[in-house]
Amino acid sequence: MIKFTNEELKIVKKLEILKNEAGSHSPSVITFKQKLPEVSIRVDACFLSNPYATELFIEYFNKEILSSGKIRDLLESYPSQNGVIAEILAAFMNINPKNIFIGNGAIEIIQAVIHNFTEKKIIINIPTFSSYYEYVKDGVEVVFNELSKEDHYTLDIGGYISLVKKHQPDTIVLINPNNPNGGYTKIADVQRMLDELSFVKNILIDESFIHFAYESETYKLVSLTHLVERYPNLIVLKSMSKDFGVAGIRAGYGIMRAEYVAALLNNGYLWNSNGLAEYFFRLYTRRDFALKYEQVRVKYIMETLDFIRELQQLPWIKVYPSMANFVLIELEEGIRSTEFVAKLLISYGIYVRTCDDKIGLKGQFIRLASRSRQENEYIISSMKACLAMNRMPDLIHESVN
């Protein structure tokens, strides 16, 4: 059991209020700084983002936008329309621009697709990213496919295909790797699913964490975007926030059948990219940037693997298998996740996501992001100390505070 001083208990109360206000998501660090100034965040391990990619982007941004004075254009002028940015991506990704929809973050595309194209029934694997069920319109039936704890919350593809055939939904969602556990479904299994489920109108595959997954020892990028022409019911969504470390920019894309892109653009989404996002998308498609990005992507994957190995050595926690840049951790021995999260934050300045609000998880869970190597080391040593505290007799514990 984790103990708190009276001062700390006050902060715990405030933390709970802040979390409730943010609904099924975590309050942002900016909101945090404003509303809970007594807590100083040293490591944001709630935040799913490659810090080395952020550094790379800032290096380009400094050189090409700030030093050149182009920043004024970027702030002052209207960015290009959706279709213009789609064209830039199309050439790079070798996809017809008519199949590309640019989003103000992937979440705008989740919203657009689910509001416009999901009419009757949606099947969602849980645990999941909550917006997938929160954004459905009134009258749409939501069927939850509870991933099995015994299978480490990974998808049993055969059972899933049978379930979809039984329920006959118009929309299914697969986040790959999944959030919040990082469970990965191999491309071969996804293709089997696509082959067997051609009757489903919308198969949403969310590849927001796909840059951290791999099927070969060289960590080669995997993706399904090229299959949209072959499977017209496939919709691939991609946030750029995580792998490129630019959540503040709000950039994402969706690859989907041309009729869907046309329908969306026909009555909306014209100028939904800002100047920073347009610069990012142009950079994303450049060979010089792509080569450097590949280096920081692989570097981060390798460090994340080290981080996970270290976590697996810690006592009283269970680390679930992950192919993403985060891990789902189950706290054992009666440790409560809200208390553990509060202690890490108050005593160590480490901001971690509690998973209490995640439906489909049975137990005390937290989700921990991999950060820079230095930050990961700090997380490991703090977790160690925090977990050790749990085992200390009350007397010693109280004198520590």
Added chain:
Amino acid sequence: MIKFTNEELKIVKKLEILKNEAGSHSPSVITFKQKLPEVSIRVDACFLSNPYATELFIEYFNKEILSSGKIRDLLESYPSQNGVIAEILAAFMNINPKNIFIGNGAIEIIQAVIHNFTEKKIIINIPTFSSYYEYVKDGVEVVFNELSKEDHYTLDIGGYISLVKKHQPDTIVLINPNNPNGGYTKIADVQRMLDELSFVKNILIDESFIHFAYESETYKLVSLTHLVERYPNLIVLKSMSKDFGVAGIRAGYGIMRAEYVAALLNNGYLWNSNGLAEYFFRLYTRRDFALKYEQVRVKYIMETLDFIRELQQLPWIKVYPSMANFVLIELEEGIRSTEFVAKLLISYGIYVRTCDDKIGLKGQFIRLASRSRQENEYIISSMKACLAMNRMPDLIHESVN
């Protein structure tokens, strides 16, 4: 008649293609640079934006974000959620935060409101900003109220109220001042309308250009936002792009009844602000910024008045009355607007909006934005030369080229 060399004619053709691709809006300057590099834009008089406000914003941005190194946070981290930013605005605007919806540009709010709350019939004054009729859902009847050329395209409030009573729409739209002509409806008239039209479910007032309008000699700001509590059917929309000169940031807000805000946030729009927009909104509510902004707002209004007076002196054009930062100009003596726009662009690098695609305008029209004093002077002298060319005999004209 305006003449072109063969080289120029090729550019004119490309211009037409570019304009067609952009639909009922103008291609952005970035798109322009990319697709028509042979034309160099010296003054973007298509662009409705206060350049002095842009300078003020950049001054703050340099000092507070770039020099301090906070730029990394802004690019890397998730911005605050919609409701958190609404709270910041609420305190400044003295409006309940439950009535504030933050948009990724005003256009996102136009789309959200019209998609979600307009069910049957909408009345739109024309000429107008095209998204208002383009974004209506299938099955919604659009009634155009054609503003009268004889009345200089200003709104006859009495006639308008009668028309709305006759048609019984669920939504009406008033852009005030109107785009593309700048026609202004006084607050007293709008209030009369609100009093008489309580049966209309949604009265949309678009105040995107309201900072350029005034009813007193001190140019004091006018606005209807405070009336939302009194008239629950009033929805005030506001783009920040024009008056604050930050179109690249994508920032806007809507003031509307709490049920509408709740309905929108209930299934979407959670992280629709980017890091730059959040910084802008926080700045917008600060007294030090507000005081400086007021100075550049009034400065720009006064220069715009000078600009309009100069334009009124030019031959062969008719300048329509405007309370915005642009004027609608009718070309006379057989001058064609596409040709005039092409000539200004090719020979003088001045980018002006043709109004050929604006329904409800009868004649050859362009819309001309007020820019900095220096740019306005250049626009005037170039217009003069361009108009004079129209009167030159063909022989002389050809030898000039």
